[in-house]
Amino acid sequence: MKIKLAALLSSAVIVALSACSENPTTTTQVTKPVSEAKIQQQNPLLAEYAGPYGGVPAFDKMDLADLKPALEKGMALNLAEVEAIVNNPEPANFENTIAALERSGSDLSRVFRYWGIWSSNKNSPEFRAIQAEMVPKISAFNSAITGNEKLFAKVKAVYQSEELKTLTSEEQRVTWLTYNGFARNGATLTGEAKARYAAINQEVAGIQTRFANNVLADEENYVLFLNEDQLSGLSESLVSAAANAAKGLGKEGQYAITNSRSSMDPFLTYSDERELREKVWKTYYSRANNGDEFDNNALIKQILTLRNERVALLGYDNYSQWRLEDRMAKNPENAMDLMKKVWPAAIARVDEEVADMQAIADAEGAKIKIAPWDYRYYAEKVRKDKYALDSDEVKQYLQLDNLREAMFYVAGHLFNFDFTQVPEGSVSVFHEDVKVWEVKDKTSGEHIGLWYLDPFGRKGKRSGAWATTYRSHTTFDGKKTVLSSNNSNFVKGTEGQPTLISWDDAETYFHEFGHALHFLSATVAYPTSHSGVRDYTEFQSQLLERWLTTDEVINNYLVHYKTGEPIPAELVAKIKKAATFNEGFKTTEYMASAIMDLLYHTTDPAKIDPQAFEKEQLTALGMPEEVVMRHRSTQFGHVFSGEGYSSGYYGYMWAEVLTSDAAEAFAEAPGGFYDKDVSKKLVDHLFSIRNALDPAEAYRLFRGRDAKVEALMRDRGFPVTQ
Numbered sequence: 001m002k003i004k005l006a007a008l009l010s011s012a013v014i015v016a017l018s019a020c021s022e023n024p025t026t027t028t029q030v031t032k033p034v035s036e037a038k039i040q041q042q043n044p045l046l047a048e049y050a051g052p053y054g055g056v057p058a059f060d061k062m063d064l065a066d067l068k069p070a071l072e073k074g075m076a077l078n079l080a081e082v083e084a085i086v087n088n089p090e091p092a093n094f095e096n097t098i099a100a101l102e103r104s105g106s107d108l109s110r111v112f113r114y115w116g117i118w119s120s121n122k123n124s125p126e127f128r129a130i131q132a133e134m135v136p137k138i139s140a141f142n143s144a145i146t147g148n149e150k151l152f153a154k155v156k157a158v159y160q161s162e163e164l165k166t167l168t169s170e171e172q173r174v175t176w177l178t179y180n181g182f183a184r185n186g187a188t189l190t191g192e193a194k195a196r197y198a199a200i201n202q203e204v205a206g207i208q209t210r211f212a213n214n215v216l217a218d219e220e221n222y223v224l225f226l227n228e229d230q231l232s233g234l235s236e237s238l239v240s241a242a243a244n245a246a247k248g249l250g251k252e253g254q255y256a257i258t259n260s261r262s263s264m265d266p267f268l269t270y271s272d273e274r275e276l277r278e279k280v281w282k283t284y285y286s287r288a289n290n291g292d293e294f295d296n297n298a299l300i301k302q303i304l305t306l307r308n309e310r311v312a313l314l315g316y317d318n319y320s321q322w323r324l325e326d327r328m329a330k331n332p333e334n335a336m337d338l339m340k341k342v343w344p345a346a347i348a349r350v351d352e353e354v355a356d357m358q359a360i361a362d363a364e365g366a367k368i369k370i371a372p373w374d375y376r377y378y379a380e381k382v383r384k385d386k387y388a389l390d391s392d393e394v395k396q397y398l399q400l401d402n403l404r405e406a407m408f409y410v411a412g413h414l415f416n417f418d419f420t421q422v423p424e425g426s427v428s429v430f431h432e433d434v435k436v437w438e439v440k441d442k443t444s445g446e447h448i449g450l451w452y453l454d455p456f457g458r459k460g461k462r463s464g465a466w467a468t469t470y471r472s473h474t475t476f477d478g479k480k481t482v483l484s485s486n487n488s489n490f491v492k493g494t495e496g497q498p499t500l501i502s503w504d505d506a507e508t509y510f511h512e513f514g515h516a517l518h519f520l521s522a523t524v525a526y527p528t529s530h531s532g533v534r535d536y537t538e539f540q541s542q543l544l545e546r547w548l549t550t551d552e553v554i555n556n557y558l559v560h561y562k563t564g565e566p567i568p569a570e571l572v573a574k575i576k577k578a579a580t581f582n583e584g585f586k587t588t589e590y591m592a593s594a595i596m597d598l599l600y601h602t603t604d605p606a607k608i609d610p611q612a613f614e615k616e617q618l619t620a621l622g623m624p625e626e627v628v629m630r631h632r633s634t635q636f637g638h639v640f641s642g643e644g645y646s647s648g649y650y651g652y653m654w655a656e657v658l659t660s661d662a663a664e665a666f667a668e669a670p671g672g673f674y675d676k677d678v679s680k681k682l683v684d685h686l687f688s689i690r691n692a693l694d695p696a697e698a699y700r701l702f703r704g705r706d707a708k709v710e711a712l713m714r715d716r717g718f719p720v721t722q
Contacts, residue, residue, distance in 0.1 A: 045070035045111045049471070052426065053438065053450055054481045057470050060428035062114055064126055071115070071134055074108030075141045081105065082145055085154065092154035093163055098175050101155075102526050103477055113470045117430050121487060123460040128213050132206070139205035143186070143198035152187040155179050170692040174528045177691070180326060186314070193313050204306040207299050212462075212641035214294040215634075218287040219463055221294075222259040224280055225251055233272035235392045237500045241491040248458070259283055260463045262489045266502065268376040269391065274368070281373035289611070289634035296634040297610045303640055304605040319601040323647040328535045328654060328695055332602050335535075335650040339595050341709060342653065343621070345718035346591060349584025350624040356382045370626050379582050387578040391502060394575065397558040397567040398506050400455060400490060400499040406557035407513045410547045414679045415521055415687075418442045419451065433458075433492075439482075439520055449473070449482030449520055455499075457489035464489065465508050467515035467541075472530045473522040484519040486512045498561045503575070507545045514544030521687040529692040534644070535651030536695040540687055542652075542659040546666070549576065550673045580717030587716060589630040592623055594650040597639050601647040610634070653712075658699060660711035662686075665703060 045066045049055030081104035088096050118127045145151065158164065159179040164172060186197040225246060231239055242255035245263070249256055257267050257280055264284045271277050288296035304319075311322040320332035329335040357370050357378035370378060383389050411417040419437040427436045433456050439448040452470075457463075470483035488509065493499040501509070518540045524530065547553060558567040599617050600608065607613075610633045618629070631638060631649075638645035645651070662682075669675035685702040699707060713720045 043070050043073065045114050046073060046107050047110075048106075049110070051428075053447065053483075054471075056427050056450065056483065057110075057113055058428060059114075059117070059430040062117070062430060064118070064124075064130065067111070067115065067118070067127075067130055068134060070111045071108075071138070074111045075138070078105045078108045079141070079144065082148065082151060086148065086150045092157040093161070094158055094167055094171060094175065097154045097158050098171070098178055099476060099526075101178060102174070102528060116468060120462050120466070121454060121460075122430060123216060123462065131209055131213075135205045135209045136202045139202040140198065143201050146182055146185045146187055147189075147194055147198055149187075149190075152182045155182055170525055170529060173692055173694075174526045177528050177531060184314070184322070184326070189313060197310060197313050200306050200310045204303055204310075207302050207306070208641050208643075211288075211296050211299045211303070212637055214288045214296050214299070215637055215641070216462060217294045218290070218635075219259045220459060222283045222287075223249060224257040224276070224283070226255040226257065226276070228255075230273055230276060231255060233270045234267070235270060235395070237392075237395065237493070237497075238266055238270065240494045240497065244492060244494050258457070259287065260457060260489055262457055262463075262491055262505070265376065265504075268373060269380050271377070274374070277373040277377060278371070285372075285628055285632055285635075287632075287635040289632065296640070300600075300610045300633060300640055301605060301608060304600060304608060307601070307643075307646070308605050318603075320598060320647040321602075323601065323643075327533055327648065327651070329650070332598055332647070335654070336595070336598055338653060338657070338709070339591055339598070339650060342587065342712070342716075342718070343591055343595070345713070345716075346584055346587040347622055347624055349718065350588050350627060351584075353379065353382070353582060353584045354624065354626050356386070360385060372626055372628055375585060375626055379585065383578060383581055387574050387581065389571075389574040389578050389581075394503055394567075394571065395500050396560050396562070397571075398501050398503065399559075399561050400493075400501055400509075402498075402557045402559065403501070403506055403509055404453070406548075406553045407510060409553065409556070410510075410544070410550075411513075411517055412442060413552075413674050414547075415517060415683060416442045417448065417517075417520065422450070430454075431458075447481060449484060451516055451520070452483070452485040454485065454487045455490050456492040461487075461489065465512050467512045467519070469519050469530075472519060472527065474525060474527055476525040482520050482522065484516045486516050488512065500561060506548055510545045510548050511541045514541030517544065518687055518690070521683055522690050523688040524690050524692045526692075529690050531691050533691060533695050534648040535654035536658070537655075538652050539655035539658040539662075542655055543662055543682075546659075546663050547673055549579075552674065580715075583716045583718075585627055588624065588627050590652065592618060592621070592627070592629040593631045593636065593638075594653060595621065596629060596633065597636070597645075597647060597649040600633075600639070656715075657709050657712045658707045660715040661703065661707035662699075663715070664711050 043066050044058045044061035044063070047058065049057055081100075085097060085100045085104070088100075090096055118124075119131065155175075155178055159175055164175060167175065186194060186201075189197055226242070231242075234242070239255060242257060242263075245258060246252065246254045246256035257263050261284075264280055267280055268277050271280075288294055307319045311319050314322060316322040318332075320335075324331050324335060329338075354370050354375075357374070360378055360381050361368055361370065361374070368374065380391055383391065408417075408419040411419065418440045420440070422436045422438050427450065429436065429452070431454065434452055434454045437451045437453070439451055440446060441448060449471075454461075465486075465488045467487070468485050470485065471480055473482050474480045490499055490501055490505065515537075518537075522530065554567060554572055559565060560567070596614060596617060600613070603613075614629070614633045629636075633640075638649050639647070666673045666675060666678055669678045671678070681702050685698050689698060696706070710720050
């Protein structure tokens with residue numbers, strides 16, 4: 001699944017609403033002593049952003065030696081701000097309590113931005129040592145705020161006050177989100193229960209960090225180096241990228257298949273060497289499941305046990321009950337019900353796909369039974385046979401730079417945004433591959449923000465693709481503009497040659513840019529309005545994928561990387577005709593992970609042995625033996641390296657229902673996917689308001705009704721039952 005990076009600390013539970021506001025501030029309710037201001041000036045990680053565009057992160061001054069003292073000082077400053085709120089003798093009101101909390105934590109927030117870069121983009125053993133030490137301390141800090149009884153009393157007083165009725169709709173929602181954030185995270189507990197809740201948070205945060213680092217270790221430690229006689233079936237561009245990767249790893253003259261999805265996936269699709277395909281497949285899907293120091297099985301059980309104990313203190317039967325209470329699904333039964341509506345059609349389609357593949361293998365005299373490491377390879381043969389569509393041929397028209405310009409084109413028409421690359425060196429970056437664009441309103445010329453792009457994979461960078469912000473739009477305390485970022489792991493083309501990517505990767509590129517547009521189009525006043533509802537926030541980014549197949553993008557930006565010729569109309573027709581090809585595989589591998597996530601978090605952890613549980617449950621579901629979970633348990637970072645998607649991985653499917661339904665609104669409009677009226681509704685009701693309005697209500701304002709699952713079934717080519 002396309003992954004969005006939703007929390008700065010994927011390994012820690014950052015739940016304190018006052019602790020980690022996304023926005024630096026120019027004023028606070030606490031006067032900082034000169035000595036503290038001097039400390040901030042001396043430590044670049046604490047310093048307010050300086051320079052152009054409303055201030056930008058000092059990525060050029062990042063030094064790991066500054067991280068620990070910056071975190072410690074940032075937490076101390078934030079706690080002092082909280083104490084000032086608590087000790088204010090005036091009766092609690094929105095301004096001196098809720099707005100004050102929104103205003104607090106800006107120093108620490110800046111430190112967390114740099115932490116996120118080290119964690120996701122520049123990871124190292126040195127950082128991991130600091131991370132292991134500090135994550136439990138950060139968790140204890142969070143608990144000190146969410147467990148502050150006097151602070152919660154003030155928040156509760158505002159939430160229950162007559163003043164609430166006089167506030168703006170956004171202020172009312174921010175008040176509710178703040179109250180709910182405290183109440184759902186231990187603030188209502190007392191005595192031993194409160195102490196145990198905080199202790200669990202601290203313990204589980206450390207274990208989740210170890211889980212993430214174990215996966216990263218296996219991704220870095222396992223690389224398959226090939227010789228020239230082992231490249232059969234691989235395209236020129238793939239061979240070139242593998243040679244470039246090997247060179248970067250000190251093995252010039254060889255070819256490297258790294259243990260990442262962006263390297264594994266094309267190799268399994270095109271390599272004629274079945275034994276090597278099996279080796280690459282097993283290495284990738286065995287990450288953190290090798291019975292060594294990086295094995296995650298025991299950690300999974302510990303995480304589940306601690307999570308279950310923690311929510312029991314709050315009176316919930318299981319973790320999923322607690323997690324989904326404030327999501328669109330509301331409870332695990334509703335989430336599982338959606339899964340069950342789609343699952344039978346998905347696995348039935350897998351059976352059809354496998355039969356097609358087996359027929360080709362038999363006709364070729366392969367004398368094999370289709371195995372998981374054969375699926376992509378023979379699916380590609382079926383694609384060519386059924387649709388005369390060669391994925392590698394398509395790839396020749398998918399140049400990374402051109403696709404970026406296509407995304408800018410879409411953003412210009414839907415959001416009225418204009419992107420202009422800033423001069424090299426005018427904004428500091430954390431790696432030479434990172435480029436930066438200024439975003440302006442096309443009509444008024446108003447500065448909207450900056451967009452950072454870090455597109456290529458490298459050692460120390462976590463796998464996948466994600467989006468984040470270094471600053472979000474707010475106006476309550478002086479207008480703050482947006483600093484957004486997209487991060488990918490594309491395999492860089494050889495020097496002087498364009499980077500070519502697959503159609504799936506192109507969709508991912510558009511998807512993550514959708515998150516960036518969600519950040520950039522915000523019009524909300526308060527930081528808390530940027531908090532996400534997990535089964536909703538993927539919707540906007542999933543929807544943006546649909547513009548990749550519009551005529552305007554295809555006709556203007558998909559040109560051959562050698563000849564410059566536009567992609568032929570007949571090839572485009574084949575792509576569209578094959579739109580639902582292999583949908584059984586894609587849907588089943590995703591849903592297996594989503595269902596297992598729900599099962600893990602609704603089952604007594606005492607009854608769970610991760611490997612046995614995974615096998616038993618998937619067998620009971622009728623999981624086809626030729627497909628595995630997209631994220632097998634020991635590498636399922638979405639749910640075990642943090643709590644952002646825990647018991648919420650189903651949310652991608654929930655969001656897909658919204659996506660399919662919304663796409664039909666565009667398809668039915670007079671102007672199609674560039675219809676001005678529907679585009680305006682999209683921006684006004686679904687992008688700009690972030691979480692300042694209940695997502696279900698926001699969608700009704702856009703569509704005039706709730707979304708219907710039938711649109712999803714039509715999109716995937718599955719039978720629609722009335």
